[in-house]
Amino acid sequence: MKLRRDPFQAIADPTRRAILLLLAAQTMTAGAIAENFEAARPTISKHLQVLQECELIDSNQKGREVLYEIKVDKMKEIDQWLEQFRKIWESRFNQLDNLIAKLNHKKP
Helix, strand or coil: CCCCCCHHHHHCCHHHHHHHHHHHHCCEEHHHHHCCCCCCHHHHHHHHHHHHHCCCEEEEEECCEEEEEECHHHHHHHHHHHHHHHHHHHHHHHHHHHHHHHHHHHCC
């Protein structure tokens, strides 16, 4: 039985978010990814496994190396889900800006 993970579970971890940022810039090997962290390589491999199970990254064999890359379509799904909150936050910030402007305008 394959464990099904949620993409939000994957991005909840700061190391996995950092890995996604690295892969957003370029395709990398596990070793190249691990060089950016103080964690042991098996720990980074586990993070890569979680990201793959959540379908946020993909791996491709190139000779003896395995290259990891971000799956943009899956990241877009997360962005679309977050967009609804972005709109709410922007509305609230606009209301706060308007209130501050009114309060500053009323000062003698």
